[in-house]
Amino acid sequence: MTSVQTTSMTADAREALDRAGFSRRDFLKRSGALIVTFGAAGVVSNLGLTSDVVLAQGINGSPGTALDSWIAIAADGRVTAYTGKCEFGQGLFTAQTQLVAEELSVAIDRVTLIQCDTALTPDQGTTSGAQSHPANFNTSNLALAGATAREALVQLASVRLGVPIGELSANDGVVSAMSDSSKSVSYGELVGGKTFEIQLNPDARRKHPSTWRVLGTPVKRLDIPALATGQYEFVHNVRVPGMLHGRVVRPPAIGSNLIRVDESSVQGMPGLVKVVVRKNFVGVVADKPWQAVQAAAKLKVEWSAGTTLPAQRTFHDHMRKSPVRDGFTVDSGDVDATLASAARVVKATYLYPYQMHGSIGTACAVADVQGEKVTVYSASQAVHPLRNTTAMLLGVPPTDVRIIFKMGPGCYGVNGADTVSYDAALMSQSVGRPVRVQLARKDEMAWENYGLAYVVDQQVALDASGTIVAWDYAGWSPTRGGRPGGNAPGNVVTGFLAGFEPQRFQPRTPAPPPQGGFDNGSNTAPSYVTGCVGTECGGCGVVKSERVLNHTVESPFFTGPLRSPARLQNTFAHECFMDEIAASLKADPVEYRLRHLRDPRLRAVLRAAAEMAPWDVRPSPKPAARRTGVVTGRGVACVLYEGDNGYCANITEVDVNQDSGVITVKRCVVAMDSGPISNPDGIRNQVEGGTLQGVSRALLEEVSWGTDRVTSVDWRSYRPLYLGAAVPKVESILLNQTDVAAMGAGETAVTVTAAAIGNAFFDATGVRLREIPFTTERVKAALQRR
Amino acid sequence: MAVFNLRVNGRSHSVDVDPATPLLYVLSDDLELRGPKFGCGLSQCGACTVNIKGRAVRSCVTPISTLDNSEITTLEGLGSPESPHPLQQAFIDEQAMQCGFCINGVIMTAKALVDQTPNPTDAQIRQAMSTVLCRCAAHQRIFQAIRIYVQANAARRTA
Numbered sequence: 001m002t003s004v005q006t007t008s009m010t011a012d013a014r015e016a017l018d019r020a021g022f023s024r025r026d027f028l029k030r031s032g033a034l035i036v037t038f039g040a041a042g043v044v045s046n047l048g049l050t051s052d053v054v055l056a057q058g059i060n061g062s063p064g065t066a067l068d069s070w071i072a073i074a075a076d077g078r079v080t081a082y083t084g085k086c087e088f089g090q091g092l093f094t095a096q097t098q099l100v101a102e103e104l105s106v107a108i109d110r111v112t113l114i115q116c117d118t119a120l121t122p123d124q125g126t127t128s129g130a131q132s133h134p135a136n137f138n139t140s141n142l143a144l145a146g147a148t149a150r151e152a153l154v155q156l157a158s159v160r161l162g163v164p165i166g167e168l169s170a171n172d173g174v175v176s177a178m179s180d181s182s183k184s185v186s187y188g189e190l191v192g193g194k195t196f197e198i199q200l201n202p203d204a205r206r207k208h209p210s211t212w213r214v215l216g217t218p219v220k221r222l223d224i225p226a227l228a229t230g231q232y233e234f235v236h237n238v239r240v241p242g243m244l245h246g247r248v249v250r251p252p253a254i255g256s257n258l259i260r261v262d263e264s265s266v267q268g269m270p271g272l273v274k275v276v277v278r279k280n281f282v283g284v285v286a287d288k289p290w291q292a293v294q295a296a297a298k299l300k301v302e303w304s305a306g307t308t309l310p311a312q313r314t315f316h317d318h319m320r321k322s323p324v325r326d327g328f329t330v331d332s333g334d335v336d337a338t339l340a341s342a343a344r345v346v347k348a349t350y351l352y353p354y355q356m357h358g359s360i361g362t363a364c365a366v367a368d369v370q371g372e373k374v375t376v377y378s379a380s381q382a383v384h385p386l387r388n389t390t391a392m393l394l395g396v397p398p399t400d401v402r403i404i405f406k407m408g409p410g411c412y413g414v415n416g417a418d419t420v421s422y423d424a425a426l427m428s429q430s431v432g433r434p435v436r437v438q439l440a441r442k443d444e445m446a447w448e449n450y451g452l453a454y455v456v457d458q459q460v461a462l463d464a465s466g467t468i469v470a471w472d473y474a475g476w477s478p479t480r481g482g483r484p485g486g487n488a489p490g491n492v493v494t495g496f497l498a499g500f501e502p503q504r505f506q507p508r509t510p511a512p513p514p515q516g517g518f519d520n521g522s523n524t525a526p527s528y529v530t531g532c533v534g535t536e537c538g539g540c541g542v543v544k545s546e547r548v549l550n551h552t553v554e555s556p557f558f559t560g561p562l563r564s565p566a567r568l569q570n571t572f573a574h575e576c577f578m579d580e581i582a583a584s585l586k587a588d589p590v591e592y593r594l595r596h597l598r599d600p601r602l603r604a605v606l607r608a609a610a611e612m613a614p615w616d617v618r619p620s621p622k623p624a625a626r627r628t629g630v631v632t633g634r635g636v637a638c639v640l641y642e643g644d645n646g647y648c649a650n651i652t653e654v655d656v657n658q659d660s661g662v663i664t665v666k667r668c669v670v671a672m673d674s675g676p677i678s679n680p681d682g683i684r685n686q687v688e689g690g691t692l693q694g695v696s697r698a699l700l701e702e703v704s705w706g707t708d709r710v711t712s713v714d715w716r717s718y719r720p721l722y723l724g725a726a727v728p729k730v731e732s733i734l735l736n737q738t739d740v741a742a743m744g745a746g747e748t749a750v751t752v753t754a755a756a757i758g759n760a761f762f763d764a765t766g767v768r769l770r771e772i773p774f775t776t777e778r779v780k781a782a783l784q785r786r
Numbered sequence: 787m788a789v790f791n792l793r794v795n796g797r798s799h800s801v802d803v804d805p806a807t808p809l810l811y812v813l814s815d816d817l818e819l820r821g822p823k824f825g826c827g828l829s830q831c832g833a834c835t836v837n838i839k840g841r842a843v844r845s846c847v848t849p850i851s852t853l854d855n856s857e858i859t860t861l862e863g864l865g866s867p868e869s870p871h872p873l874q875q876a877f878i879d880e881q882a883m884q885c886g887f888c889i890n891g892v893i894m895t896a897k898a899l900v901d902q903t904p905n906p907t908d909a910q911i912r913q914a915m916s917t918v919l920c921r922c923a924a925h926q927r928i929f930q931a932i933r934i935y936v937q938a939n940a941a942r943r944t945a
Binding site: 089090223224226227228229233234236237239245290291294359360362408409410438689692693695696715725726729 | 787803804806807808811814815818819820821822823824825826827828830831833860861862864865866867870871874877878881883884885886887888889890892893912913914915916917918919920921922923924925926927928929
């Protein structure tokens with residue numbers, strides 16, 4: 001059943017296998033079967049799919065429990081580890097290498113990490129949703145494999161040396177008797193080149209963070225020297241013998257169908273190999289990339305008219321009027337009554353646009369389809385799921401498809417990596433030779449799975465003392481497609497064009513009562529409610545009368561997870577609204593938050609940021625602010641990301657030029673608690689990048705469209721924060737909690753930035769901005785209404 | 787098709803391509819260099835930047851036929867992982883990137899700036915970088931790395 005051609009293995013992987021003394025066939029025997037499971041709401045949210053609508057593969061896949069599928073020791077004692085969570089620029093390759101080195105007590109340069117290859121590595125589903133640390137750095141999977149291997153080695157050494165386990169210690173790949181260092185044996189001598197043949201031991205003990213020597217230290221990223229010198233092999237740099245180059249020809253408008261392709265229009269063009277058509281999918285294959293570009297530009301294709309899109313200007317109202325699929329995050333059943341008897345009710349509505357992943361490089365993949373043997377080099381976050389859907393697309397068994405991860409440009413979610421893998425696979429299948437495809441900028445931007453637009457209606461009931469006694473949230477967000485998961489290639493554009501439907505949208509109203517426990521995976525519930533579902537209360541706050549109703553509507557565009565999907569949008573609405581409530585009571589925003597928070601770790605990050613800033617304790621807005629020229633303000637926001645996966649508080653200082661409408665973010669103090677820190681410099685880099693990306697999304701980014709097509713198709717029509725822009729100084733405070741589980745850190749900081757900026761703007765001007773992005777036009781208009 | 791001779795990173799090459807072919811395609815496809823990247827093909831992001839006669843040139847919009855035989859330097863022409871250029875070393879020291887896809891454009895743009903303006907002000911650095919995009923938003927570290935290189939460069943010149 002071998003699905004892999006030896007020639008298609010990368011040199012690194014081959015070398016690692018050789019070093020580890022294994023054949024690939026051994027790995028194939030061990031590779032886990034694809035198991036499709038019903039996802040819980042949080043999982044479904046991470047996958048960008050609508051809850052209950054689809055059968056989703058679990059976000060963390062189905063890794064096996066055989067130690068040999070995770071760790072191998074070569075004859076020279078070198079360690080090779082296999083992981084299904086991969087590097088996307090977040091530093092995970094290095095952090096996982098640190099983890100393995102730490103648990104196995106070897107130097108970091110003795111570890112080779114092989115990541116995300118369906119023929120080699122455990123099926124760990126998707127690398128997303130800041131789930132890699134929870135999955136691999138606690139007491140299962142890679143961390144458990146490391147601990148199991150170390151204990152197994154010590155046990156073997158005990159037998160070999162005749163010394164009790166308790167009197168042995170493992171250091172630098174050697175197990176020695178603590179009392180007599182002459183009694184020692186190396187890992188290579190113990191198991192070198194052989195398999196362990198044991199299962200992961202759930203009782204294997206991880207090293208406590210207080211004893212870490214490699215993990216927890218600011219090890220420099222292992223890949224940066226190659227990146228900085230142009231040696232790093234991105235998926236864009238993969239070259240295989242006989243490789244051709246493909247270029248896609250996408251429809252001109254949403255809903256256009258293919259009528260006719262005039263192949264004679266490109267006949268005789270230099271290097272042209274084939275025009276590939278499958279339903280609405282059109283591509284050209286040529287010997288060289290520039291030839292493919294030219295042929296695609298010249299190819300005459302007739303398309304039907306597109307569909308009329310809802311107007312952008314009124315899109316948020318359009319969502320309110322659309323058929324809905326409703327679900328509750330929480331509903332205590334008494335919200336209407338509490339509102340009716342309230343001393344006062346505060347209301348506001350927040351709006352968020354569609355935004356793009358907008359990766360710096362357009363997506364690229366190389367596919368080699370030789371009959372039923374398929375190899376795809378892909379920057380997908382989900383190699384095992386992609387194996388399944390590629391097989392569906394090509395009509396071959398999944399076991400004959402191998403997906404090999406190669407890094408692409410930062411993706412921040414489901415960018416074009418999956419769709420371009422399908423593009424390359426379809427074209428390669430058609431020509432019977434390897435094909436490399438890199439998308440044109442426009443083809444990527446016009447057809448992305450965009451981050452969600454949102455409408456959030458908020459209202460709270462206040463008692464006579466100004467305490468919140470009921471919180472009522474209703475949110476509308478659009479959906480179409482999403483991650484392909486294990487079974488839906490039509491969730492991204494290429495699969496759709498080739499004839500697969502996106503996951504079907506099924507309206508449902510009213511919402512059934514919430515069940516199965518409190519799941520705040522999309523941060524639809526604010527931090528200030530108790531989050532009680534059944535007998536369990538999972539919220540961070542004290543407000544007992546609580547209702548969070550989510551309306552999902554059909555999107556005209558593909559949607560999918562974009563860094564902090566839904567969580568950023570909802571946190572913007574919650575944290576700005578909390579600020580509005582505090583301002584209406586002339587309460588200090590930090591103190592007012594603390595009054596409604598019971599989670600000690602969320603309180604701790606909020607206090608840490610306030611102390612470091614230092615926070616100017618007083619109500620907003622700032623007294624006696626001028627109405628012209630530049631004014632300054634400070635704002636705060638906090639969150640427990642996904643309801644259980646990383647604490648963060650951000651205090652932001654802004655300048656507002658009231659004449660030009662320009663907001664300049666000056667300083668962001670960001671406190672984080674994600675449990676034990678694997679690499680302090682890595683987490684700082686994530687805090688800085690996440691915060692600045694949050695600034696870009698708060699101030700600038702918005703997908704635009706016309707009557708039948710997206711008009712944000714390049715960096716002029718979708719303008720993010722360039723390097724020349726004035727950016728804030730980001731100061732991170734890391735709360736290193738060593739006696740709790742590791743949480744995610746990649747999506748936490750970006751979640752709170754927009755709200756902190758909006759609140760700082762209010763503090764400076766007394767004007768509330770309730771729609772992202774805070775463009776200069778919107779700022780000026782809001783100031784004029786004052 | 788036509789034959790073009792070019793010098794890249796100190797080596798001579800001869801390619802037979804369509805005269806309209808952008809330099810980037812020749813560098814990435816014909817010469818298989820990994821430094822210059824296709825980001826947009828529109829001269830809007832900087833990922834494809836190379837240095838020619840000390841200037842930052844966007845290779846994605848530069849047809850091969852418009853070049854004379856001047857030396858072309860790419861990111862891999864500056865230094866290697868074993869022996870990085872001081873500017874590259876500053877980026878390594880500061881861990882000044884995340885995905886690293888933009889970093890070719892960042893470093894090659896900064897290199898051209900400092901070659902032409904040996905001791906640029908922060909405003910001049912920002913101006914030079916104003917059309918370079920980093921989507922991971924590593925702005926803070928990128929500027930720090932450039933400043934460190936500029937300072938070290940100034941110290942070297944006065945030493």
